[in-house]
Amino acid sequence: MPLVNFTAREITCKLVYYGPGRCGKTTNLQYIHGRVPEARRGRMVSLATQSDRTLFFDFLPIELGVISGFTTRFQLYTVPGQVYYNATRRLVLQGADGVVFVVDSQARRFDENVESFQNLQENLLEQGVDIRQLPLVLQYNKQDLPPDLVLSAPELDEAFNFRSVPSLPADALHGTGVFETLKALSTVVLQRLAARPPTL
Amino acid sequence: MTDPFASFVADPANQAALSAARMVAETPRMHYLLLLVGTRGSGKTHLLRAIRDRLAAAEPPRTAELVGLVRLAEHVQAKGLGDAGLALRERLLRADVVLFDDLDVIERQLPVQSFVFDVIESRLAAGLATVIATGKPLGRLTGLDARLARRLRDASAVDLALPGAPARAAILARRIAEVGCPVAPDLAATLAELEFASVKEYLGALNRILVVQQTTPKPISVEDALALLGLEREPAPAGVPAAPAPMAEGGGEFDAFLTEVMANVSQQFDHWRGRLREAVSYWQGQGVKTRRLEQALLADSTGDPEPIVAAFGHDAGELLRLGAEARVIAPDLAGAEIFRDPDQLVAARHLVQEARARRAPLSAPLPDLTLARLGVGAANRVALEALAVVVAEPGVRHNPLVLVGPSGVGKTHLLHGLGNALMAGGLSPVACLSAHSFLGELAAQRSPEETAQWRARYQWVAGFLLDDVHLLTGETRAQAELLQIYAALEEGGRPMAFASARPLSELAGFDHRLLTRFQGGTVVDVAAPDRDVRLAVIRALLAETTAADDVGLIDYLAGRPADSVRSVQGMVHRVLAEAEAERMVPSVALARETLEAVEAKPIRRDRKPAAPTSGILSPGMGIVRSREKMILQWPSPADRLLPEFG
Known part of the structure; x- marks a missing residue:
């Protein structure tokens, strides 16, 4: 649930980009980083290997300013996709307000997508979080690749979107669908502000 | 457009x-x-x-x-x-x-x-x-x-904030285009690099140049333009980073995202606040204090505001209903602050409950028993004077007033008369009841709550008059209740009067707190009716009859021995009843025959029983005779028929 600090009048949302290795999570953040005015973005922390693989995680803080009297911040994280960094993924998932599951649309990566999606559910369960209760958006990345290499959005919906969550085709490298994905997730996350029981 | x-x-x-x-x-x-x-x-x-x-x-x-x-x-x-x-x-x-x-x-x-x-x-x-x-x-x-x-x-x-140089240049270029004046190509960019506090000052500087430019067809050089402003071009130092670029291509994506987030957050918080503000506005319009809603607003929570608004509405609605009821049943409560504050709902309920209780029917003074109809004499003159003081200054003097006297001397009439006089003076309600009724009402209360409500009825009265208070002797519970009622009335400065057929000193088994309160008031003895009282009572009773002016009858009746007003009234009623039965005008003779014949009976009862006789009653003589005498003096049947059947 988004952290609403009524004393400090702050709203902080932690959004995590999850998915198999090389699916485009960091690319999403890089694109966003490039489009957010300098005054509103923090330093993007990225720990990567020499071959540009995310070693630990990426972190991009975004200041959205004062909205309805609340200083609103989004903190965007990615997890390392490689299977052997599961401990890091669990750590990053802790306290997540919403998850973008980035699907690599290439047909040959289908099994890795499935494995990563299952891994997401397992890691959430370990933290006592039911994936059905967590704001989730599916992003079908790399839809710009030749059609014979990728699965279409309906096909991927069939495989992954059995809960009818928002799903968007994307080309993170060129920015297509990147902000749409972020908007979709932020909408679901912020709507949960209303789920907070009233306190007097 | x-x-x-x-x-x-x-x-x-x-x-x-x-x-x-x-x-x-x-x-x-x-x-x-x-x-x-x-x-x-x-x-x-x-x-x-x-x-x-x-x-x-x-x-x-x-x-x-x-x-x-x-x-x-x-x-x-x-x-x-x-x-x-x-x-x-x-x-x-x-x-x-x-x-x-x-x-x-x-x-x-x-x-x-x-x-x-x-x-x-x-x-x-x-x-x-x-x-x-x-x-x-x-x-x-x-x-x-x-x-x-x-x-x-x-x-x-x-x-x-002040836009960066490229944006300033664009603003200045737009102004140059609007004026349609030829200027040096890099004038806008050069001016934009200068340091002014606001866009207005940049435009002001440009305007000064444009005014001069409009006087000559030849474009003014940048150097001349700067000279016009009293400035010189400063070469850009090496290594200084270029001014921030206008929005990067695609910056609109972030704006759209930001707009979406703002709308979402606003929807959550502002819906919550809006609903509460709407409720605050509505209930303040109804004259209700909205502190609870305002606190909720300050708490700045999110979620569904309806339960809070609904709970407040429920309380406020009930409060308004209570206030409306209070206006009707207890005008003294009308407009009370308590009926504007839902946080005081419990107290308001209690207040209205009390108002309901005190509005319940009370034993009021009998309207016929007025002081005007009371016979005045030496026996009750002191009591009447005390009553007049109570009527003039209710609750101030002679509070309580205690009338003491034997049964039938007119205490009840005095109490009811006092009650009627107090009500005529504007006090309402005035409770006037006997201790017997008091005990009966108390016995009917089945629970402490009912007893409290019953007690409240009397605690709120404007005057309290209790007859035959001696009957409460030994009635511990009733005395305790009376003590509470007494305390409330005394605190409120409301008049009280009591009547006792026994002197206070003889009221054994009475709560001493109550007794000392009675004794601390004004105790007035009411004696047996003297001749003046009897005359007044008789005149009042005969006033509407044909004997109203029969001085002889009035004098005869007043002279008869009577130990109470009630016995005087009894005498007059018997004479009037006899006259009505005999279809006669009430007179001294009739009164004497009626009253003295009645008086004779107890004398006969005192005699020794008569010797057994035949039991034959001599017609017309009212005496018993022996059988032998009767037979001897028996008249012929012809003679008998005349007086018996004629």
């Missing part, structure tokens, strides 16, 4: 404000309070006008009211708000969007701030958008009304 926002040159320094302003212009009827914070000349007014013009051009046209607070403040200082203020308020409440410019100029101007606050509140309650521009950040505004400051803290705030 061209887009009014098109003339606003976007820059990273003002992009968020531009996005927010567009959002307001596109969704005007939205529960929204937007604060544009920017230094002088940063483009706030430009954005406000763009919102207004966009709305005016919408289909169907929308109304946007742009209020310059400088002018409003001047008007208020000169003339006060008055009718013009009311008219403006009405207009602002009808508008789709209200745009207040220059909030910082009304620092320490509380009347104007109050007006602005009222408009904002009313519009938020109605779910309408308001945009406010200020030259100072909220934290630096001084002398701000606390309510307005608190409301503005809930606003969505977006900052505007």
Whole structure:
């Protein structure tokens, strides 16, 4: 649930980009980083290997300013996709307000997508979080690749979107669908502000 | 029509404000309070006008009211708000969007701030958008009304700063194009690099150059233009980073995202606040205090506001119903503050319950037993004088008044007469009952709650008169209740009177607290009726009969021995009944025959029983004779028939 600090009048949302290795999570953040005015973005922390693989995680803080009297911040994280960094993924998932599951649309990566999606559910369960209760958006990345290499959005919906969550085709490298994905997730996350029981 | 926002040159320094302003212009009827914070000349007014013009051009046209607070403040200082203020308020409440410019100029101007606050509140309650521009950040505004400051803290705030050099150059180039004057090609860019405090000052500098330029067909060189301004071109130092570029391509994506987030957050918080404000506004209109809702508003929580609003509405509704009932059943409670505060609901319920209890029917004085109809004599003159004092100063003197005298001397009449006199003097209600009724009513109360309600009836009366108080001897519970009633009435300074057939000193088994209170009042003895009293009673009873003026009869009756008023009344009633039965006019003879014959009976009862006789009653003689005598003197049947059947 988004952290609403009524004393400090702050709203902080932690959004995590999850998915198999090389699916485009960091690319999403890089694109966003490039489009957010300098005054509103923090330093993007990225720990990567020499071959540009995310070693630990990426972190991009975004200041959205004062909205309805609340200083609103989004903190965007990615997890390392490689299977052997599961401990890091669990750590990053802790306290997540919403998850973008980035699907690599290439047909040959289908099994890795499935494995990563299952891994997401397992890691959430370990933290006592039911994936059905967590704001989730599916992003079908790399839809710009030749059609014979990728699965279409309906096909991927069939495989992954059995809960009818928002799903968007994307080309993170060129920015297509990147902000749409972020908007979709932020909408679901912020709507949960209303789920907070009233306190007097 | 061209887009009014098109003339606003976007820059990273003002992009968020531009996005927010567009959002307001596109969704005007939205529960929204937007604060544009920017230094002088940063483009706030430009954005406000763009919102207004966009709305005016919408289909169907929308109304946007742009209020310059400088002018409003001047008007208020000169003339006060008055009718013009009311008219403006009405207009602002009808508008789709209200745009207040220059909030910082009304620092320490509380009347104007109050007006602005009222408009904002009313519009938020109605779910309408308001945009406010200020030259100072909220934290630096001084002398701000606390309510307005608190409301503005809930606003969505977006900052505007002086745009960067490229944006300034674009603004200047646009002005040059508007004037249509030939100038040096790099004039706009050069001016934009200079340091001025606001865009207005950049435009002012350009205007000075353009005025000169319009006098000559030859474009003025940059150097000459700078000289006109008293400046020289400074070469850009090496290594200085270039001015920030205008919005990167695709920056609109972030704006759209930001707009979406603002709308979402506002929807959550402002819906919550709006619903509560709406409820506050409604219930304040009903005259109900809304502290609980205001606290909820301050708590700034999110979630479904309906349970809070519904719970408050339930309480406030009940409170209003209680208040309405109180107005009817207890005018002294009408308008009481307690019926305006839902936090006092429990106390209000209790108060109305008491009012209901005290409104329950009471034993009132019998209307026939007035002091005017009481026979006055030496026996009751002191008591009557005491009663007159009580009537004149109820609760002040002779409180309590205790009448002591044997049964039938007129104590009950005196109490009821006192009660009627008090009511005639405006006291209401006055309870007048016997101790017997008091005991019966108390016995009928089945629970402590019922007893409390019953007690409350008497604790609220304007006067309390209890007859035959000696009957409470040994009645511990009744005495305890009477003591509580006594305490409440004494505290309220309400008149009390008691009557006892036994002297107070003989009331054994009486609670000493009660007894000492009786003894501390005015104790008056009422004696057996003297001749004057008897005469007055008899005259009153014969007043409506044919014997009203029969002095002999009145004198005869008054001379008869009587130990109480009741026995005098009994005598008169017997004579009148006999006269009615015999179809005769009441007279001394009839009275003597009636009363003295009755008197004779007890004498006969005292005699020894007569010897057994035949039991034959001699007709017409009323005496018993022996059988032998009767037979001897028996008349012939013919003689008998005449007196017996004739």
